[in-house]
Every structure is written in C-alpha cells, then in structure tokens.
Amino acid sequence: MHDSDTDRGSGGSRGSAAAPAPARRSDSTRAAILHAARERFASDGYERATIRAIARDAKIDPSMVMRYYGNKEGLFAAAVAIDLELPDLGALPRQEVGRALARHFLAVWEGNEVLTALLRVAATSRAGAERTQGVFRDQILPVVRQVCPDPEQVPARAALVTSQLLGLALTRYVLRFPPAAGLTREEIVAWLGPTLQRYLTAPHPDHPERPS
Amino acid sequence: MHDSDTDRGSGGSRGSAAAPAPARRSDSTRAAILHAARERFASDGYERATIRAIARDAKIDPSMVMRYYGNKEGLFAAAVAIDLELPDLGALPRQEVGRALARHFLAVWEGNEVLTALLRVAATSRAGAERTQGVFRDQILPVVRQVCPDPEQVPARAALVTSQLLGLALTRYVLRFPPAAGLTREEIVAWLGPTLQRYLTAPHPDHPERPS
DNA sequence: ACGGGAAGTCAACACTTGTTGGCAAACGGG
DNA sequence: CCCGTTTGCCAACAAGTGTTGACTTCCCGT
Numbered sequence: 330m331h332d333s334d335t336d337r338g339s340g341g342s343r344g345s346a347a348a349p350a351p352a353r354r355s356d357s358t359r360a361a362i363l364h365a366a367r368e369r370f371a372s373d374g375y376e377r378a379t380i381r382a383i384a385r386d387a388k389i390d391p392s393m394v395m396r397y398y399g400n401k402e403g404l405f406a407a408a409v410a411i412d413l414e415l416p417d418l419g420a421l422p423r424q425e426v427g428r429a430l431a432r433h434f435l436a437v438w439e440g441n442e443v444l445t446a447l448l449r450v451a452a453t454s455r456a457g458a459e460r461t462q463g464v465f466r467d468q469i470l471p472v473v474r475q476v477c478p479d480p481e482q483v484p485a486r487a488a489l490v491t492s493q494l495l496g497l498a499l500t501r502y503v504l505r506f507p508p509a510a511g512l513t514r515e516e517i518v519a520w521l522g523p524t525l526q527r528y529l530t531a532p533h534p535d536h537p538e539r540p541s
Numbered sequence: 542m543h544d545s546d547t548d549r550g551s552g553g554s555r556g557s558a559a560a561p562a563p564a565r566r567s568d569s570t571r572a573a574i575l576h577a578a579r580e581r582f583a584s585d586g587y588e589r590a591t592i593r594a595i596a597r598d599a600k601i602d603p604s605m606v607m608r609y610y611g612n613k614e615g616l617f618a619a620a621v622a623i624d625l626e627l628p629d630l631g632a633l634p635r636q637e638v639g640r641a642l643a644r645h646f647l648a649v650w651e652g653n654e655v656l657t658a659l660l661r662v663a664a665t666s667r668a669g670a671e672r673t674q675g676v677f678r679d680q681i682l683p684v685v686r687q688v689c690p691d692p693e694q695v696p697a698r699a700a701l702v703t704s705q706l707l708g709l710a711l712t713r714y715v716l717r718f719p720p721a722a723g724l725t726r727e728e729i730v731a732w733l734g735p736t737l738q739r740y741l742t743a744p745h746p747d748h749p750e751r752p753s
Numbered sequence: 754a755c756g757g758g759a760a761g762t763c764a765a766c767a768c769t770t771g772t773t774g775g776c777a778a779a780c781g782g783g
Numbered sequence: 784c785c786c787g788t789t790t791g792c793c794a795a796c797a798a799g800t801g802t803t804g805a806c807t808t809c810c811c812g813t
Contacts, residue, residue, distance in 0.1 A: 330699055374665035376588035390792050416596055451716055452664030453586035458716045484720035498710015504670045506677060508696035519746040520701055524736050534731040602762055
C-alpha cells in the first residue's frame with residue numbers, strides 16, 4: 330500500500346518502553362486535519378468535501394493533507410475508523426437484546442460523527458459501500474452470531490437488523506425527517522427494540538410455502 | 542429562471558383534444574436524455590453523474606441537455622419524478638396492511654430505477670433530502686393516516702415505517718449487502734410485514750419500564 | 754420553393770478539483 | 784554553533800466540470 334510514511338497508529342498510549350510512534354511535533358496538525366475531515370465528510374459527503382475546504386477548516390495548506398495522507402482516499406481511510414463498540418449480547422437477558430441493541434446503537438451514533446460520514450459516503454462511492462460491508466461483516470455479524478442459534482440464519486437476520494438500524498440513521502441523521510429526528514431516544518428504543526428482538530431471536534416466519 | 546421553456550409534463554398521453562403539448566419532434570431525444578440521466582443518477586449519484594456522460598449515453602451533445610433542461614439541477618428534477626403508487630390501505634383487511642405494503646414497496650422499487658437514484662442523491666445533497674421529505678409528506682403520510690386512528694401518532698408511525706423501508710432499500714439496492722440482496726421478495730415480505738404492521742397499527746409502546 | 758425556426762454540433766470559456774514540486778522557516782541533536 | 788530534517792506555504796499544473804454562444808443542418812408551414 331503506502332510507504333511507512335503516512336500510516337500512524339491512532340496514538341494515545343504514552344511513555345511505553347518501545348514506542349513505535351515517536352510522537353512527532355506535527356501531531357496536532359494531523360489531528361486538526363482529521364477532525365476537519367470528519368466534519369466535512371459527515372456534512373457534505375465524499376465528493377463535496379474538498380481537500381481545500383478541509384485544509385481551510387484546519388487552518389493549514391492543502392498540500393499538507395497530501396503530505397500526511399497521500400491522497401483524498403487515504404485521508405478518508407484515516408479519518409473514518411468505525412468501531413461500533415458492540416457489547417456482548419450473549420451476556421444479556423435474552424429478552425432484552427433488542428432494546429439493548431437499539432439503545433447502544435443510538436448512543437454510539439450520536440457520539441460519533443464518523444458514522445454519519447461513512448453512511449453518506451457509502452451511498453455514493455463504491456469504496457464507501459465496501460467499507461460499510463466490512464463493518465457489517467466484522468462487527469455486526471459476530472454479535473448476531475452470539476444470539477442466533479442457527480448459524481445458517483445469521484447473515485439474513487443480521488442484514489434485517491442492519492436494515493432497520495441504518496434506515497433509522499438515514500431518516501434521522503442524514504435525511505433529517507422531522508418526525509424521525511423528533512423522536513426521543515427512549516421512544517425509538519421502545520419501537521425498534523421489539524423489531525430487532527424479532528429479527529434476532531424469533532423463529533423464521535417462512536410458514537406457508539417455500540420459495541425456490 | 543426559464544420556466545415556460547424547459548418544463549414539459551412527463552408525456553405519454555397522446556392525441557388529447559386540447560393538446561397543450563404539441564408533441565415536438567425532439568421528444569425522442571428528450572426521452573433518451575431522461576433515460577440516460579436516470580441510469581447515471583441511480584448508479585453514480587448526483588456529483589459523479591456528469592452531464593457529459595449522460596449525453597454520451599443518450600448519443601447526443603451535452604449542450605442539448607442544457608437547452609432542454611436548463612441546468613443539471615433541472616435535469617435531475619425532470620428525471621426524478623417519484624410516484625410510489627401506494628394503494629389504498631384502508632381497503633385491505635386490517636391484518637394484511639403490513640405485508641401488502643412490503644410487497645408493494647418491493648415491486649415498485651425494483652421496477653423503477655428512479656427510486657435508487659433519489660436515495661443516492663438524498664444522502665449527499667440537501668436538495669435531494671428535501672425532495673425525499675416531499676415524497677414522505679405527500680405520499681407516505683396520507684396512506685398511513687388511513688390506517689392509523691390517532692392523527693397525532695401518524696407522523697411518528699410513518700417515520701418508523703419509512704425508516705424500515707428505506708433501510709431495506711439502502712442495504713439491498715444501494716450498499717448491496719450480500720445477505721440483504723440475496724433474500725427473496727417473499728422472505729422479505731415475511732420478515733418486514735409484521736414489523737410494518739406493528740408500526741402502523743399496534744398500540745403505542747409508551748411504557749419502556751418492564752418488570753424484569 | 755422558400756424562408757423561419759427548431760434540432761443538433763463544435764469549440765471554447767470560466768471555474769474547481771486533486772495533486773505536485775520548489776522554497777523559506779523552525780527545530781533539534783552533534 | 785551548524786547542518787540535516789521536519790514543517791509549512793506558495794504557485795502552478797493537468798484534468799474535468801457545468802455552461803455558453805456561434806454555427807450548420809434539417810423539417811415544415813405558407
């Protein structure tokens with residue numbers, strides 16, 4: 330991929346013995362760029378979020394963005410790191426997983442503008458869509474697997490759960506439908522909880538005929 | 542601001558007595574432009590769908606697009622005319638509205654690429670988001686009002702229904718999650734039907750505190 | 754048949770985009 | 784102190800965008 334130039338782990342650990350990241354003095358600039366990039370990507374999407382605008386927000390020159398992140402795609406990859414921090418649903422009372430999932434999802438989404446950014450980008454760029462698929466595969470599927478007994482049904486159930494969660498995020502945080510944006514968190518939990526619960530744990534409703 | 546020039550009703554009616562549209566001889570070109578525009582907007586989104594590419598698909602010059610539709614926004618407005626053709630849910634057996642809505646939604650979406658186009662555009666442009674709000678307000682809200690007794694709950698319930706339907710469209714037709722794209726129509730109807738049914742007709746789950 | 758207007762083509766404009774290379778400071782270890 | 788490295792800015796490039804106007808070609812009513 331890149332040289333050993335642009336990729337720096339998201340620091341935080343400090344003073345460890347064998348420090349792999351020597352804490353360059355430009356770290357504040359890098360952080361400013363990432364912060365501005367996240368905001369722009371979240372509010373404008375990939376195409377409309379120009380490097381020049383991001384650089385202006387970060388109060389530096391556009392060429393710095395290129396130096397530190399290679400190109401626009403690299404910047405997006407560095408700025409958008411998704412971690413849903415999903416809890417271990419297996420450790421919860423089985424009848425509460427739907428509500429717990431809804432509540433957790435709302436909290437994470439509202440505390441992390443990156444999620445809206447990725448959703449916006451996913452709708453228009455293939456790279457964004459594939460990245461979203463990665464989040465689904467690496468973070469949602471495993472959690473669903475913990476509550477769903479039949480492994481064969483896991484992908485479909487996870488997809489249904491995701492469709493409802495992303496649909497809510499879309500109408501509430503991206504499209505900003507007034508009724509969707511006006512609901513309180515607990516109202517949403519009360520409505521979506523049973524839906525997710527059913528998608529996760531209810532028996533397959535394939536009763537009358539088997540298609541194909 | 543050229544009004545009486547570019548706007549022509551979406552033709553189809555032919556030979557009416559007092560024809561306000563004299564059926565110009567460029568109608569086939571106009572149709573070709575709209576067709577190409579719909580495909581490009583659906584697959585690429587608003588920004589990446591360039592007028593040049595649309596014109597190339599329609600095998601005409603880019604300037605024709607400008608002459609007939611004014612500018613890119615006008616072309617989008619002309620190309621994306623949403624009609625969900627929602628049936629009268631009040632005329633159905635009350636326990637079937639959820640499934641019927643899901644089935645109808647799938648049929649309309651898969652037969653009309655414009656819907657995917659609008660969804661893609663809505664995620665990145667404010668104009669697209671507002672247009673989607675218009676569809677919600679003019680086409681979904683009235684239908685929900687027919688099955689929901691309490692007028693005060695109509696917007697919230699409609700928003701929930703929309704969140705599930707758009708979420709499915711997003712994962713299935715835009716992001717193309719393999720599990721979501723692989724489901725059959727009837728499977729989706731079987732899963733989403735009860736969800737929509739509950740959003741439409743179930744009593745308000747207003748008491749989230751449950752004795753555990 | 755002829756003339757006016759519509760249909761369509763060609764080339765260009767003004768602008769923005771991502772991206773690049775050169776050059777001036779600031780820093781920090783020897 | 785001095786010199787290599789880092790940090791940053793400036794100007795510019797090539798490519799692509801929406802958009803415009805002048806020009807030719809075709810159709811059709813009179």
